[in-house]
Amino acid sequence: DAGITQSPRHKVTETGTPVTLRCHQTENHRYMYWYRQDPGHGLRLIHYSYGVKDTDKGEVSDGYSVSRSKTEDFLLTLESATSSQTSVYFCAISENLAGGNTGELFFGEGSRLTVL
Amino acid sequence: DQQVKQNSPSLSVQEGRISILNCDYTNSMFDYFLWYKKYPAEGPTFLISISSIKDKNEDGRFTVFLNKSAKHLSLHIVPSQPGDSAVYFCAASATGSARQLTFGSGTQLTVLP
Numbered sequence: 174d175a176g177i178t179q180s181p182r183h184k185v186t187e188t189g190t191p192v193t194l195r196c197h198q199t200e201n202h203r204y205m206y207w208y209r210q211d212p213g214h215g216l217r218l219i220h221y222s223y224g225v226k227d228t229d230k231g232e233v234s235d236g237y238s239v240s241r242s243k244t245e246d247f248l249l250t251l252e253s254a255t256s257s258q259t260s261v262y263f264c265a266i267s268e269n270l271a272g273g274n275t276g277e278l279f280f281g282e283g284s285r286l287t288v289l
Numbered sequence: 290d291q292q293v294k295q296n297s298p299s300l301s302v303q304e305g306r307i308s309i310l311n312c313d314y315t316n317s318m319f320d321y322f323l324w325y326k327k328y329p330a331e332g333p334t335f336l337i338s339i340s341s342i343k344d345k346n347e348d349g350r351f352t353v354f355l356n357k358s359a360k361h362l363s364l365h366i367v368p369s370q371p372g373d374s375a376v377y378f379c380a381a382s383a384t385g386s387a388r389q390l391t392f393g394s395g396t397q398l399t400v401l402p
Binding site: 206208217232265277279281283 | 391
């Protein structure tokens, strides 16, 4: 199994409070991603990183920011949490493959966030 | 507008029979397709993939078929086992997309003993 650790695994917070989720990898993979999973929507990409300090937006980035100061850590921050951000958040990593094969993602176990 | 669609939210099959999970996509730039399996309270795990240069890829009990003209792929599981009960996500990506995957909404497979 890929070495991916997400923390916290569960969090309950109130509307308007800031929240930071952490993803830590021990695989030295270049690419890191944050997805959210919601019923009827599958997994949707929030932000991703293609290297230290190199990040970009995904499909549902509004209300979220990310930072990657080290290869192994990718942080997802909700500056002011809203009830619509109640979800299960998954971090994923991918190695840098040569050629056109886009390869597979390895996922963490998820962080369940409830915003009251 | 969902670019990857799994129109069946759930599927039940008898143990030993074939399970067929379907997926449709709209983006003609997609050239790599994957299936992920997810158990409750766990992260998705990679199951099988196929490149657009192929129309079939097989790995043990799992076979993925790709019909590019119809923009359709399917996952066949033969024979189905109770341990296969999980949510299956179809995903797609395009070359040069920083390995971003676009996922379908998932199909809950239940294999009945």
